[in-house]
Every structure is written in structure tokens, then in C-alpha cells.
Amino acid sequence: VSTKPPSGTRDFLPDDVRRREHVIGVIRRVYERYGFEPLETPAFENIETLLGKYGDEGNKLIFKILRRGEHEASGEADLALRYDLTVPLARVIAQYQNELPKFFKRYQIQPVWRADRPARGRFREFYQCDVDSIGSTSPLLEVEQINAVTEVLVRLGFGDFRVHLNHRGVLTGLLNAAGIDAREHETALVALDKFDKVGEDGVASEFAARGIRPESAHDLIGMLRSIYGAPVSLESSSDFDAEGNKAKLGAISTSLEGAETSEALSQLRAIVELASHTAAGKFLSINPRLARGLSYYTGAIMEITVPDLAGSLGGGGRYDNLVGMFLGRDIPACGFSLGLERIIVVMTERGMFPAGVVSCAVDVLVTLWNDEVRADALALAAELRAGGLRVDLYPEADKLGKQFKYASSRSVPFVAIVGDDERRDGKVSIKDLGSGEQSTIARGEAARFVAQRRR
Amino acid sequence: VSTKPPSGTRDFLPDDVRRREHVIGVIRRVYERYGFEPLETPAFENIETLLGKYGDEGNKLIFKILRRGEHEASGEADLALRYDLTVPLARVIAQYQNELPKFFKRYQIQPVWRADRPARGRFREFYQCDVDSIGSTSPLLEVEQINAVTEVLVRLGFGDFRVHLNHRGVLTGLLNAAGIDAREHETALVALDKFDKVGEDGVASEFAARGIRPESAHDLIGMLRSIYGAPVSLESSSDFDAEGNKAKLGAISTSLEGAETSEALSQLRAIVELASHTAAGKFLSINPRLARGLSYYTGAIMEITVPDLAGSLGGGGRYDNLVGMFLGRDIPACGFSLGLERIIVVMTERGMFPAGVVSCAVDVLVTLWNDEVRADALALAAELRAGGLRVDLYPEADKLGKQFKYASSRSVPFVAIVGDDERRDGKVSIKDLGSGEQSTIARGEAARFVAQRRR
Helix, strand or coil, X not given: CCCCCCCCCCCECHHHHHHHHHHHHHHHHHHHHCCCEECECCCEEXXXXXXXXXXXXXXXXXXXXXXXXXXXXXXXXXXXXXXCCHHHHHHHHHHCCCCCCCCCEEEEEEEEECCCCCECCECCEEEEEEEEEECCCCCHHHHHHHHHHHHHHHHHCCCCCEEEEEEHHHHHHHHHHCCCCHHHHHHHHHHHCCHHHHHHHHHHHHHHHCCCCHHHHHHHHHHHHHHHCCCCCCHHHHCCCHHHHHHHHHHHHHHCCXXXXXXXXXXXXXXXXXXXXXXXXXXXXXXXXXXXXXXXXXXXXXEEXXXXXXXXXXXXXXXXXXXXXXXXXXXXXXXXXXXXXXXXXXXXXXXXXXXXHCCCCCCEEECCCCHHHHHHHHHHHHHHHHCCCCEEECCCCCCHHHHHHHHHHCCCCEEEECCHHHHHHCEEEEEECCCCCEEEEEHHHHHHHHHHXXX | CCCCCCCCCCCECHHHHHHHHHHHHHHHHHHHHCCCEECECCCEEEHXXXXXXXXXXXXXXXXXXXXXXXXXXXXXXEEEECCXXXXXHHHHHHHCCCCCCCCCEEEEEEEEECCCCCECCECCEEEEEEEEEECXXXXXXXXXXXXXXXXXXXXXXXXXXXXXXXXXXXXXXHHHHCCCCHHHHXXXXXXXXXXXXXXXXXXXXXXXXXXXXXXXXXXXXXXHHHHHCCCCCCHHHHCCCHHHHHHHHHHHHHHCCCHHHHHHHHHHHHHHHHHCCCCCHHHEEECCCCCCCCCCCCCEEEEEECCCCCCCCEEEEECCCHHHHHHCCCCCEEEEEEEHHHHHHHHHHHCCCCHHHCCCCCCEEECCCCHHHHHHHHHHHHHHHHCCCCEEXXXXXXXXXXXXXXXXXXXXXXXEECCHHHHHHCEEEEEECCCCCEEEEEHHHHHHHHHHHCC
């Protein structure tokens, strides 16, 4: 039997968990300061809740759970693992609409599962850290969320990321102008979404593979070139300047016509204008080729990139129709998701974790040199724990030197020894394994003594 | 499409999450003071990792995941959802043995999934909060864990629980003495495990249903009666007295013979004796009919009950052979698991949650009365957040009265208003929705003003 975790998943040993908890703690505190409330949903959903929400490519990546008992042999699935946190939220809004505030704002930090091909920063089990705001079409929803995720990244130490902004209405205008039939828009967006991996020629091939006329691909790339004012290179996606945003919005407005595009442009202008008054403004880039893979977006779409990672650190957008699929009437909504694993991959490679995050789990090891003193060792451990210390107890009587070595190998800073003399005098010896210094003190003082000296 | 979560699972709205986080926080802090380190494993395992580890009843309750892509139509499963946290730990020990300390002690707080029939406190998705200690046969492992889970429950406010203690060796001795063949021991233990639900007669029927001779059931119950010194009633499982523990150990010793039972008794005596010197001692009850359903236990077994809940708040035991199933050589180990949901069910029904646990998510709502002041409202929200406050921003221009009402309905204690006068003077008005009092103060003072007045 293999002892590795399943393909695309990982075990998190103690230091890994500490790094994850550090990042999650920063995210949670920022999200809460923006007024988002915590929500959790089950790991699996009824399969019909998920199917048809993520487009054809998404459907294929859903992990399905076999029916149980007498139905197991049918080979049918009735449940499926959570693919994102947005569709479960839409179900929750429909189910509890009378208990939730009108402008419900929730954060949710939980794993999702996708049967994707594993790659650097891409796993089959990964955590999404989502904020979503329900109940308003106001661009303040997008701006507050862009601000929140930007503040998270700045607090984690990132300075070189870009928040790319586009709108499904702009994409619809582009695809229409390129003569692509509305029925082909979904597949065309999946092709366009690959731009940053495959470039102009690659996108043209993707279109061809999906049966879209070469003239349409040619026209679409021509329009993008004219909007960007240059060949659409892979690098240009991380350029930023405030004038550039205005210029791109102007160029889109010149290239495209129709009510949908004009409404989209007015929303993008409002988001850019409002964000320019916030700390997030300088990270925001209009990027008309940003597509986002998920099919439920209806308005603004956003994505965060850093230069040293293909793919994104997170993304989101407006989905004004998704709640309606469950509720029967639409409720506007907007969300943003940060990818925990990708943030950690980049932070690890760049050495961004503060020194204190990965630390020893134990302040003091209580030694044990024969079985007769076990009850006393338990009592000493209890006294030290009552003083707030993290205390380990060596489980077997052994030579003291071996126990010191064990403590050192685990970076435990102090060991406590109660020998015959100490027991007679109501004392305990504390050895500082860093300095080698040993002090004999009253039992009642031991917890404070260690607490003052640990770093 | 139903908007309910799947059968046996639940959605956790914000107040539910806060109660869960409170309990998890207490558990985590206690576990860390006992020197346990955090570990996390994937939600699913390769199916062969789980099959055959939990007995026949367990196998049936495992959620299995359908193979993907071209293999989906085969109806076969290659992955399965985590059924407990112990088997994944045994796999982890085998995989990372060279990176982990000799006496590895880990805690793990993650969900597990079992396709059980839902009931009060029994869900198909539930969190286990486990401590496990690896690498020693010392009874100090059991005693430290009994201490840790006892301290958790005491800190949560429980005073009336019992930690039941038995040993697989005692059970083997009992079943042998009742003339039950070794090949039938596993199924006999599953029957005996139902004692607290079904009583003496029920257990006799369970034995009959499993093809065990009626004479054996009769003899077994007779031996238990003589050990307990009374008919084995459902209530007697929560009795406790120190003398009773000694009496029961003595009665077992008289009823049973054989090397295995004698070794088991010496381990139980060591655990009871050592625990008697700790705060956990007074909660510990020898209970020779305690069976525990899982098949991997080899030594001491433990279970925690409270009078007002059928089933247990948690349990555990020694499993000295499980790591060997993955590693090829045995490593002794012992673990204890607390059930988060059952703890919360009892705490909720008894009203044990402190008042502050469920609290409003927002300290102050920034109001918005026309679209022209949106940028300024964003700036004010940023200033208040920089002062550490949790700030919500009303997303749409609306009548102030309506916004006050919205804040009140969500128990937000303060609203911030910047009218034309305030803007001209660089001020902000803060209204205390509890007292109705409104104060106009300098913008730079607003965060401190609210922070000092919030409770």
C-alpha cells in the first residue's frame, strides 16, 4: 500500500500547518475589518446543485461520490465535492433568505476539490478564501472587495501584484464585433482565458480547435491590439498606469458599440474612479482580454497576478443571476476569492514568512529517569501548564543525556529535572539548552522562570 | 432544485461558525499546552488506505469517490472520504518517519465523513478533534491524553462527564471465558458496543442475530454482573467512585485468567494509579463492557459520556499495530478524539456558551446618502479600519433613517454620518444606536471614539 497522499493532494506537517494558519489569520482579520461574517458549508453538495454551474470544462473536473448501500453497485453518483465556494453560497442565500441581512456579506475559508492536472501551485485539494457581498448592484461592492484582497496581500508583504479588471459585457461586445455567434461565446471565453499561457498564436489555435472561424480570431486579436495600442504580449498584462486604464477604456468605447458594452464601460469607469481614491487604486489594471473560466459571471471580473507565478493568486467577479438559479428570482452579488496555496507557494519561494511563524511547539520538556517518579513528573507538567507553558513529558524512563538530546533535536528551549535532591527540597532544576546554564529553583517559581526566559 | 444541504450535513451561518470557533479555540489551546503539534491530511485517501481498517460495519459507511474521465462510466471508486483521523495519521507516520520526532505528538482538527443514519448529535459530516502520541507503550501516553481531553471539557464548563476505561485484553478474556471463538470476537465486540443503547436483553438479541450461541451471551452477561456487583443497568455506566475502580479491577482479575488479561490488568492499574494523581482522576471509571466499534484498537480503550447524550462526546485508545499495516513494522501509538458537534449540541442545549461568543460582526456602519459622496465614504471606512474597527459601508445611497434601521436590525452599535456640514468642517457624526446619542467629532478622532465606546 502506498503511503503517499492521493495525487494532487498533500499532507501538512506541523510547520506547514503553522505557515497556513499564519496566512489564514491575516486574511480572516482583514476580511472581518471589512464587515464580512464567517460562513461554512458541507464538503459535498447534492450533485444537481453543482452540475451546469461551471461550464463544460468545470463539469468534467467535479469529484463525484458513489451512492451507498444497495445503490452502490449502480455506479451512480448522488453527491459531489464542493468545486468552489460561490455556488454553495448561492444555495445558502436561497435557503436562508429570511434569516440573512439584506446586504449579506460573508467570508468563507474552506477547501474545494477539482480533478485538474496537478502543477506548480495547482492542487486537487486547495483552500479558497472568499468574500462575497449580496443584494446590491452598486460598484462599491467590487471596490470594497478589491480593497480587502489588496490589503490582505499588502499585509502579507506583497507589493508587485496587479488586480486585473474586465467586464463580461466588454467581452460580449468584442466577440460580437468579431462576428462570433452568441452560442459560441462560452467556448470562445474558455479559449481566450488561456491567453496568458499560450499568447496570440496559441489563442488563434484554440479558437480553430473549437470550430470558430479564423477570421473571427484574427479580428478579435486585431481589436485587442488596437485597445492595448501594441501587440498583446504576455508581459503587458502586468503593466500598470492610471493613464493606461483611461486610454484602454477609451479605446474599448471607440472599438465597440451596443447598449451592453456601454453599460459595462460605465460600470468599469465607476469602479476605476472609486478605487482611485483608495489604497487599492494603484494596483488596478483594465485588461480587456481577461476572461475568467467560470460561466456564472455576468458583470465585472477581476484577477490578481504576480510576475513569478503563471495563473493567478485569486479572482472574482459579479454574478447577478446565480442566486436566481436556486431562488427563482435574481439577487445581485459579487465575490472575490484568494487562493491560499498559491499565496503560500510564492511566499515560500520568496522567503516572505516572518521568522516567528515556524516555531517549536514546546517550551519545556519534563524529564523522566525512573518509573517511580512518573506521578511527580505528571504533577510538575500540570504546574507548568497551569502557568501557561506548552509542556511535553518524556514518556519513558531513560538516561538524562538522551532526553536532553531529544529536546535539543526538537528545538525545545528548556528541560525540567526533578532529582532526589530537588524532590527533598521542593525544588526543580531548569536547564536552558541554548546557554547550557542550569538553575535550581522553587517548584512554585518554575513556570514564571521559564515564561520570562522563553523568546 | 432543493436548497437544503445534503442529508446529514449542515450549513453553518455566522453565529454557528462563531460557536464552533470558540470551542475549537479552547481545544487547540489546551492541546498545545500538552505539547501536541498540528497536522492536516487530505479530505480523501486512496480507497485501499481506508478499506479493512474499520471492521465490516465501518467499511459500509465509507463515502467512495467515482473514478474520473474515461473511467467514470466503470462505476468504480479509487478514492474515499476520510472516515477518521487515525488511519490517515498512521499513513503519515509511515511516509514521513524520518522527518518526525521519535515520540511524535500531533493534534488534528478536521472533518470526517460517515454514511451513518443521521440522529441527534450524529451527522454525516462532523469534526474530530484528535490527539495522538506515537512511539511508546508507556501508560503515560494514555494518562496525558485523558488529562488533556478532561481539561478541555472542564474549561468548556462540563463537570458531570465520565471517562470510561477498558482494555481490549480484558474484552478478549471475557469473550474467551464465555466460550466465544476468536474468529467471532470482532462481531461480538460490535454487538457489545451497543450495550448502552439496548441493555442486557438487547445485547443478547444482538449476539443471537450474529450467530453466537445463547449460552455464551448468558455467560458473558453473568460475568459482567459479577464484575459490576449488580445487574448491568444503563445508568451504572456513569457511576464513579475510586473504590469502585479498584473493586472492578479486582473482580476482573478473579473472573478471568490468561497472560493477555493479566497484562491488560496491569496496564489498566498503572493508568488508574497515575491518573489518580492528576485532575482527571476523579472522572475516570473502569467499565469492562466498554467495547469501542473500531477494529484497530489493541490495548486500553476510553470513552467519554455525559448523562444527557446517548453516545459519547469522544473516545480513543491504543492501537499498536495500525502503523505497522503501512510501515511493515509496528510502532506503538495511542489516541483520543473529541467530537465537536456533540460537544456543541450539549453546550447549546444546556446554555453553556459565554455571552460574548455570538456577537455582531460590525462595530460601525458608514452611511451613504448620495452617490457623490461614495469616494469620501470609502475614505472614512478606510480611516476607521486603520484604527482597528470592523466597518461596514452601506452600499447604496438611501434615506438615513432606513440605514439606521438596517444597522439596528443587525445589532451594529454605531453609525457614522458625513453630511455637508461635517464635510466642510473635516468632521464626522457618530450615532450610538443603543443610547440614541449623536456626537460630532474630528475625523482623525473617530476611530478612537468608537473603539473606546464599543463593548
